[in-house]
Amino acid sequence: MSKDIVRNPSHYTQGTIEAKDFIVDQDMTWAIGNAVKYLVRYRWKNANQGEGQITDLRKAKEMIQIQIDSMLDKKIK
DSSP: OOOTTTTGGGGGOOSSOOOHHHHHHHTTTTTHHHHHHHHHHHHHHHTOOOHHHHHHHHHHHHHHHHHHHHHHHHHOO
16 A cells, blocks of 8 residues: 555554544644644654644644634633
């Protein structure tokens, strides 16, 4: 089987469950789904680049903050 970098990039297929399948199964919001995606891949996407790993963790943090802000905004209204 040839590698499909669009449907099955190696940094998402390290375990037995793909992040996208888990995100859909759990009916996650866009922001939380993205946070999960970044958390799942951070060790693999830039395995030889520590700063790349930190960038993915920062992206996950930003996605979680987007979700928090959205929830607080709805609560205020």
